[in-house]
Structures are given as C-alpha cells and as structure tokens.
Amino acid sequence: xxxxxGQQFLILGATSPMARYTAYELAxxxxxxxxxxxxxxxxxxxxxxxxxxxxxxxxxxxxxARDFASHPxxxxxxxxxxxxxxxxxxFFGEQGDQAKAQHxxxxxxxxxxxxxxGAVSLLTLVANHLEERRSGVIVGVSSxxxxxGRRTNYxxxxxxxxxxxxxxxxxxxxxxxxxxVVTVKPGYVDTAMTYGVVTSRLVASPQRVAxxxxxxxxxxxxxxxxxxxxxxxxxxxxxxxERVFKRLNL
Amino acid sequence: xxxxxxRLSGWGRFPVEEAWVYRPDSLEDVRELLPxxxxxxxxxxxxxxxxxxxxxxxxxxxxxxxxxxxFDGETGRxxxxxxxxxxxxxxxxxxxxxxxxVTPGTKFVTVAGAIASDVHGKNHHNASxxxxxxxxxxxxxASGETVLCSRESLPDLFWATAGGMGLTGIIAQATFRLRRxxxxxxHYKAVRARDLDHMLETLEQYDPHYDYSVAWIDGLAGGxxxxxxxxxxGSHAPxxxxxxxxxxxxxxxxxxRRLSVSRPPPFSVVNRMTIRLLNxxxxxxxxxxxxxxxxxxxxxPLDGVGAWNRLYGSGxxxxxxxxxxxxxxxxxxxxxxxxxxxxxxxxxxxILKKFGPQEGLLSFPMPGYTVAMDFPVYSAPFLxxxxxxxxxxxxxxxxxxxxxxxxxxxxxxQAMYPRxxxxxxxxxxxxxxxxxxxxxxxxxxxxx
Numbered sequence: 001x002x003x004x005x006g007q008q009f010l011i012l013g014a015t016s017p018m019a020r021y022t023a024y025e026l027a028x029x030x031x032x033x034x035x036x037x038x039x040x041x042x043x044x045x046x047x048x049x050x051x052x053x054x055x056x057x058x059x060x061x062x063x064x065a066r067d068f069a070s071h072p073x074x075x076x077x078x079x080x081x082x083x084x085x086x087x088x089x090x091f092f093g094e095q096g097d098q099a100k101a102q103h104x105x106x107x108x109x110x111x112x113x114x115x116x117x118g119a120v121s122l123l124t125l126v127a128n129h130l131e132e133r134r135s136g137v138i139v140g141v142s143s144x145x146x147x148x149g150r151r152t153n154y155x156x157x158x159x160x161x162x163x164x165x166x167x168x169x170x171x172x173x174x175x176x177x178x179x180x181v182v183t184v185k186p187g188y189v190d191t192a193m194t195y196g197v198v199t200s201r202l203v204a205s206p207q208r209v210a211x212x213x214x215x216x217x218x219x220x221x222x223x224x225x226x227x228x229x230x231x232x233x234x235x236x237x238x239x240x241x242e243r244v245f246k247r248l249n250l
Numbered sequence: 251x252x253x254x255x256x257r258l259s260g261w262g263r264f265p266v267e268e269a270w271v272y273r274p275d276s277l278e279d280v281r282e283l284l285p286x287x288x289x290x291x292x293x294x295x296x297x298x299x300x301x302x303x304x305x306x307x308x309x310x311x312x313x314x315x316x317x318x319x320x321f322d323g324e325t326g327r328x329x330x331x332x333x334x335x336x337x338x339x340x341x342x343x344x345x346x347x348x349x350x351x352v353t354p355g356t357k358f359v360t361v362a363g364a365i366a367s368d369v370h371g372k373n374h375h376n377a378s379x380x381x382x383x384x385x386x387x388x389x390x391x392a393s394g395e396t397v398l399c400s401r402e403s404l405p406d407l408f409w410a411t412a413g414g415m416g417l418t419g420i421i422a423q424a425t426f427r428l429r430r431x432x433x434x435x436x437h438y439k440a441v442r443a444r445d446l447d448h449m450l451e452t453l454e455q456y457d458p459h460y461d462y463s464v465a466w467i468d469g470l471a472g473g474x475x476x477x478x479x480x481x482x483x484g485s486h487a488p489x490x491x492x493x494x495x496x497x498x499x500x501x502x503x504x505x506x507r508r509l510s511v512s513r514p515p516p517f518s519v520v521n522r523m524t525i526r527l528l529n530x531x532x533x534x535x536x537x538x539x540x541x542x543x544x545x546x547x548x549x550x551p552l553d554g555v556g557a558w559n560r561l562y563g564s565g566x567x568x569x570x571x572x573x574x575x576x577x578x579x580x581x582x583x584x585x586x587x588x589x590x591x592x593x594x595x596x597x598x599x600x601i602l603k604k605f606g607p608q609e610g611l612l613s614f615p616m617p618g619y620t621v622a623m624d625f626p627v628y629s630a631p632f633l634x635x636x637x638x639x640x641x642x643x644x645x646x647x648x649x650x651x652x653x654x655x656x657x658x659x660x661x662x663x664q665a666m667y668p669r670x671x672x673x674x675x676x677x678x679x680x681x682x683x684x685x686x687x688x689x690x691x692x693x694x695x696x697x698x
Contacts, residue, residue: 017275017314042276045331049317053342192275196252 001137001180001217005030008082012122013092015042017191021210022089027054034078036061065092065118075125087137088126090119095193101155108155115159120166127170130179137180137217140167144185144225147234150250171222183223184213187230251279258309261559262298264566264656267305267689275314277390277422283310284394287685291416293360294335297367298569299656300689301415307687312420313360318342319423326428327385332362332421345501348428349486351383357550362421367653368413368613372462375606379615381412388423392685396422410676413613415652417677417686417697433492433500436484438543440536446477446584453481453604461485466536468529469590469597469623476587480536484548491542504544510556518563520626525596562626568656570639571622573605574648579619582646586639590623593635597623611673614651633657652690663694
C-alpha cells in the first residue's frame with residue numbers, strides 16, 4: 001500500500017523506540033497519527049514530539065492491552081474522531097520473565113494476554129472497520145521468537161507464534177477485501193529488552209527496523225524479517241530436526 | 251533495569267575507566283537509579299576527559315530521553331528533553347528558519363550536556379554562553395522530586411546547574427530560545443595574520459562586525475612568527491545575499507556525508523610531520539577570501555569525519571583549553587605558546603577566540619582570550635607540560651575548561667574558579683547525599 005499525506009494511522013504501543021521511529025517514518029510522509037500507549041505522560045510526550053518534528057496531527061491516547069472490555073470503545077472513539085482509519089501498527093508486547101512463568105501461571109497469563117489476546121481483541125475490531133472500507137493495512141509486530149519454541153523463552157515465543165498464525169489467517173481473510181496484513185518479525189533490536197543481554201553484531205537499531213517496517217508496507221510484503229538476514233537464520237533454525245534441537249542449548 | 255559493565259572514556263579517549271552503565275528509556279526508569287546513588291550522568295560522551303566517567307560506579311546514559319515537547323513558532327522558544335542532540339535541533343529547525351543561539355564545535359552533544367558544560371561558541375563575544383539563552387529547566391533531583399528552576403525561581407539551582415557538570419540533578423527538560431535566520435548560509439571571510447600582535451589586532455578589529463569569529467594558529471611557528479595564522483569570520487547571510495536560484499530554498503540542512511575512522515591505529519598518526527603537513531594545507535585551504543558557505547562546514551568542520559578522535563591512536567589525546575583575563579592575555583598567550591613550541595610536544599590544532607562577558611558559578615568563559623590546543627602524545631613528560639600550563643594559567647588569573655579537562659588538581663581548580671564555594675553550598679542544598687558524582691567531581695572535590 002502506498003503511504004502518503006492525508007492518511008490516518010493508529011499506533012498501538014507507541015512509546016517503544018521501534019514504534020516511535022515508525023511514527024517518524026509515517027509522519028515524514030505526511031500521515032496523521034493517533035498514538036496509544038499505557039503511560040499517559042509518555043504517550044503525551046511522544047505525540048508532542050512527533051507533532052513538533054513533522055508538523056502532522058498527532059494525538060495521544062491511553063489504553064491497556066489486557067483490559068479487553070475497553071477495546072471496542074477505544075477503536076470506536078478513534079474512528080469517530082478521525083472519521084476513518086487507513087490502518088493500524090501494533091507494537092505492544094510483554095517480554096515477561098520466563099523463569100517466573102514456569103512456576104507462576106499469573107506471569108504466563110500476563111504474557112499471553114498482552115501479546116496474543118490483547119492483539120486479537122484490538123486487531124479484530126480494526127479488521128472489521130477496514131474490511132467494511134475495503135482498504136487499509138494492518139501491521140502486527142511479532143517476533144523471530146515465535147518461529148520455534150525454545151527452552152529459554154517459550155512462553156513469550158508461543159504467544160508471538162500464536163500472533164503470527166493469527167495474522168496469517170487474518171491476511172487470508174482480508175485479502176478478499178483489499179486489506180493488507182503484514183507480519184513483522186524483528187530479530188534483536190537495540191531496546192531495553194536486549195540491552196545488557198545481547199551483545200552481538202546482529203543487534204539492529206530501532207531506526208533501521210522502523211524504516212524496514214514502513215518499506216515493507218509500501219512494497220506489499222506479507223511476512224517480513226527485519227533486518228533481512230533473520231529470514232535465513234530462522235530458516236536454518238526451523239530446519240534443525242526436533243530430536244537434535246531439544247539437545248541444543250538455545 | 252539492567253546495567254552493563256563497560257569501559258568508558260570521554261572524547262579524548264583518556265582516561266578509560268570501567269563502570270556499570272544503565273540506559274533508561276524514561277524518567278521513571280531514571281528514578282529507580284536515584285536511591286542507589288554514586289551516579290554519573292552521560293549524554294553523547296563528547297566531553298573530553300573524565301566528566302562523564304565514574305570508576306566502578308554507576309553511569310546513566312541519557313540519550314534515549316530525546317523528545318521535543320514544545321515549540322513556539324513566534325518566539326523560537328523550544329522545550330525538549332535533555333537527551334536531544336544539537337544535530338537533531340538543527341535538522342528539525344533550520345528548515346523553519348531557526349538556529350542554535352550558541353553552538354560548540356560539534357553538533358553531536360546533547361542539550362543537557364551542553365548546558366552542564368555551559369558551552370560557548372564562536373559568537374561568545376556577542377551572545378555569551380548557552381546559559382544566557384536558557385529560560386528554565388525541569389530538574390529531577392536526587393530526592394526524586396522534579397523542580398522547575400530559572401533566573402527567578404530557585405536561581406541558586408539554575409546557576410549551579412548551568413556549567414555544573416551534571417552534578418546537581420538530571421536536566422529532564424530545558425527551555426531555551428533559538429535565533430531567527432533567513433538562510434542557512436554564512437557570509438564567510440578569512441584573514442591572514444602574520445604574528446600574534448597582528449592576530450590580536452585583527453580579532454579586535456573584526457569582532458564587532460561579525461556574528462562569529464575564531465582564529466587558527468600555526469602551533470609549530472615560533473620566534474617572530476609566533477602566533478601566525480588565519481582569522482575566520484562569519485555572519486548569518488540574509489536572503490538578499492544568496493544567488494537568485496538559491497533563494498527558492500534558502501534553508502537547506504547541510505550535514506555532510508560522514509567518513510569514519512573504524513578503529514584506532516596502534517600509534518598516533520598525528521605527529522610532528524603530519525602536523526606540519528596539516529598546518530601547511532590549512533594555510534593553503536584557508537586563503538584570504540570572502541564567500542557564502544553552508545553552516546555545517548563553518549561550525550562543525552570535524553563532524554564530517556566520524557570518530558576522528560581515534561586518529562590519535564590507542565593512547566588517546568588531550569585538549570587543553572584555557573582562558574585568561576584581558577589585561578594578562580597577550581603576555582600569557584606568548585608564554586603558553588612558547589612553552590609548547592619549546593616542549594617539542596607539537597599541538598595539532600591551536601584555536602584562539604576572544605570572549606565577552608559571562609555569568610555563572612562554574613562557567614568557563616571570562617572576558618579575555620581563550621586558547622585550545624590538541625595534543626596527541628600521552629606520556630609522563632607530556633603530563634608535566636600540562637601541569638606547567640595549568641600553573642601558568644592559574645597564575646595569570648585564568649582558568650581551564652572542565653569539559654575538556656582530565657588532569658587539573660583540586661588546588662588549582664579552586665584558584666581558577668573562585669565561586670566554587672557558592673557552588674558547593676548549592677550542591678549540598680539540592681543533593682545532600684552526594685548521589686550525583688563522577689571521576690572528575692571526586693578529583694576536583696565537587697562530590698564525594
């Protein structure tokens with residue numbers, strides 16, 4: 001889908017660095033933005049920042065991915081305020097604590113509720129709006145962690161894997177009504193999630209990933225690994241037979 | 251929040267010290283670090299010495315707190331978070347006809363770092379330092395409380411923070427005034443000076459007529475040539491001065507393509523021979539002329555080469571910048587330049603500039619001449635030279651610039667900055683536990 005002036009997008013989880021730089025990319029192209037996040041002061045700051053830098057309308061909204069009952073009102077208000085939506089970029093996610101999740105269902109549940117159920121709830125509402133309009137784009141930020149279950153982060157991984165499958169099905173459904181669905185699978189991105197954990201040359205800047213996200217939308221991609229080389233890394237990882245994989249310390 | 255054990259240095263790559271480095275994403279994250287204390291604030295790491303180091307302590311990298319929060323298009327009043335870089339300010343506001351009120355020789359510094367060093371620019375003679383243009387700051391204090399300070403409200407905190415080397419609190423937000431420009435070009439003029447007297451005369455003569463002035467001195471020239479060099483002058487060009495075809499887009503952002511030094515060579519490639527070459531080519535490329543030039547090349551000649559500090563090899567380098575009161579200037583300059591010429595420690599870059607009036611407790615400038623010299627070699631005899639230079643500066647009633655310093659002793663610091671007691675009293679009022687510290691602060695007795 002071509003992205004340009006006059007379009008209006010909702011960004012969910014707008015305060016993360018990746019989301020903020022994606023907002024910059026969209027604002028650079030003249031799009032109006034609704035920036036939604038959990039912390040009122042943080043989304044307010046991001047909205048002001050985007051507006052000052054690029055002069056486009058940018059409004060803050062607060063929401064909680066786990067408060068499913070509040071989601072219909074959020075989307076309705078967004079649509080009535082803007083008139084219509086040209087798409088949604090979903091960035092929110094919960095890394096959680098794998099060790100804790102192995103013993104506490106509450107921890108595991110929080111991870112799954114944010115990453116999967118929160119996304120299902122919100123994206124379904126937006127999907128129905130876009131299906132009716134017969135145009136638009138849905139971008140869901142999943143993760144390479146969702147490509148294969150690993151002992152060190154399978155709770156997070158399975159929630160992202162479920163999100164990838166959900167987006168895949170949604171893409172099939174919405175392709176009939178001219179709505180594009182993009183599954184984004186970032187590798188290591190230089191954010192608080194990886195800071196101090198991964199010190200590898202494979203870590204990409206959030207700016208680079210943000211540029212990749214918007215370019216993927218413009219190129220009409222379905223599933224995209226960012227940066228590109230993760231496609232090949234994950235291909236190899238998926239090909240390892242399970243009987244070997246379970247012995248690897250990954 | 252996670253911490254990473256890192257080897258850190260300032261821009262001079264000397265000294266190098268290990269610390270636990272945190273990288274908060276929000277002010278809430280920063281608050282978590284306050285109870286632990288022993289905290290040093292760091293932006294883009296462009297101060298030269300140990301101002302942003304904290305041996306075996308905690309360091310907060312604040313570059314991710316970088317959002318613009320308010321801008322008044324009528325007055326040019328900008329409010330932003332402390333981690334915004336000057337490069338970003340230029341990128342966003344030059345196309346709208348606004349420029350930094352004061353800029354140091356690199357744009358890769360944060361707003362908070364610039365205020366903490368109370369940076370000056372080539373326009374100090376008419377614009378003073380950055381603090382003159384700062385209206386207010388929102389500071390996160392060691393107690394966890396956020397307060398607003400300005401000249402009117404909590405002036406003691408305001409003046410302890412401007413030039414306070416990041417030791418009073420976190421500059422969460424700063425409000426300052428940009429200046430109007432009609433074009434992003436400068437009317438540039440280069441004038442040659444044959445010796446020191448001619449150099450000082452030339453600066454006196456042109457300063458009232460140009461927004462910006464700075465002089466480059468051939469640091470290898472001694473005897474009757476001592477102080478020979480080139481005076482560089484500039485003023486923001488009005489629209490009418492541009493050629494007709496350029497007038498349609500008078501405000502381009504002119505950041506040049508960056509080359510980069512990927513890794514330091516085993517020894518300094520800056521030595522007497524290359525310095526001689528450099529000086530000759532400098533004279534050649536800065537022949538007397540007048541021209542229209544882009545702002546980036548005029549203000550940030552070295553920003554075009556990424557990590558140029560690595561050229562000095564793995565030992566690092568030191569920039570010695572000092573200022574002396576007007577009446578002692580000529581004599582001190584001669585003695586300082588002669589000291590360097592005789593020492594055989596060639597200085598690769600010697601920069602001279604005349605300062606105007608200045609406020610502040612620990613701010614560096616004072617009315618008089620400032621001279622900055624880059625030295626490649628870092629060894630024991632060299633440190634003795636630096637110490638002798640510090641002594642000469644102290645005796646003349648001058649001072650050295652803390653943002654560049656890595657060696658100054660506590661006694662000389664106190665002699666150079668007579669208002670240090672006032673500053674320390676403010677520090678004790680706002681940070682009684684001494685939560686904010688740094689290797690420099692301990693060396694100079696500014697924090698426990």
